[in-house]
Amino acid sequence: MEFNQNFILGCSAIGAGLAVIAGIGPGIGQGIAAGHAAAAVGRNPGAKSDITSTMLLGQAVAETTGLYGLLIAMLLLFVKPLV
Amino acid sequence: MGQGILLSGGADIDFMVHGIFSYEIFGQTVWITTTHVCVLIVFLLIIGFCLAANRAVKKADDVPKGFQNVVELIVEMLDGMVKSTMGKNATKFANYIGTIFIFILISNISGLFGLRPPTADYGVTLALGVMTFSIIHFNKFKHQHISGVIKGLCDPWPIWAPINIIGDVAVPISLSLRLFANVLSGTVMMALVYGLLSWIATAWPAVLHVYFDLFSGAIQTYVFCMLTMTYVTDAIGES
Secondary structure, eight states: OHHHHHHHHHHHHHHHHHHGGGGHHHHHHHHHHHHHHHHHHHHOGGGHHHHHHHHHHHHHHHTHHHHHHHHHHHIIIIIOTTO | OOHHHHHTTOTTOOOSOOEEEEEEETTEEEEEEHHHHHHHHHHHHHHHHHHHHHHHHHTOOSSOOTHHHHHHHHHHHHHHHHHHHHGGGHHHHHHHHHHHHHHHHHHHHGGGGTOOOGGGSHHHHHHHHHHHHHHHHHHHHHHHHHHHHHHHHTOSOGGGHHHHHHHHHHHHHHHHHHHHHHHHHHHHHHHHHHHHSTTTOSSTHHHHHIIIIIIHHHHHHHHHHHHHHHHHHHHHTTO
């Protein structure tokens, strides 16, 4: 019983670590968005404020999938549904 | 509390919701939690501001000065934001969008004042998401009528209807989870800094507060309102 619980806790920690690998995707996506925004500002410096707000909105939406991974990790570590 | 964090030495890491007292209703145990208290504090703050604003506007001058200036600035900013996204439908929705904007913004930055942000509790954000969901579908039925809604569900073919329904139901869930997870990640980060690095945590966590509470909170508020406006405009259609 004791061993089983500790085994499940350890596996939950590994699972939490694997879940936050989901952060790679939004990282790449946000980088691409920022790069294109920089290019757009270079082409049209007058529209800088519009470009910045559009970029931030898009990045915040793109972040969501990474946050789902974070949420799974949090659930595994703190709520411990499997123990 | 996770065993792993306890093992690493910081025993006073605390970012969970705590119950304050419980009572029985219809055979169920219901807890009054710290979230209720924080929401109450945020409400009192907003109500106090509203009363002050009401008094300032009642004896308004043609040339605004002092507090009246601040109130007019806030109202004009919110109206401009709604107008730039919703166009001719803006007047009907400026109230709702302004209300949730102010509530979410004050909730998000309340972490600065030592509260646990109410939006870091899924109960609060799910309620906001469900409110947006009801408004979207009320307007969909009002402006597109039953035939339009059914036509929208069977787009492009009737066999896609289940997928479209899943897409509709996913809207409030993704809206609320986005806000919740963003604020929660900031809260957890600050709790880890103060709990695990307490021996060097002097002054420099202020920078993290500016990012996690102010910047991230403001962006997520903007995103929530922006998406709400986009969905509602989409539901009203071109009628």
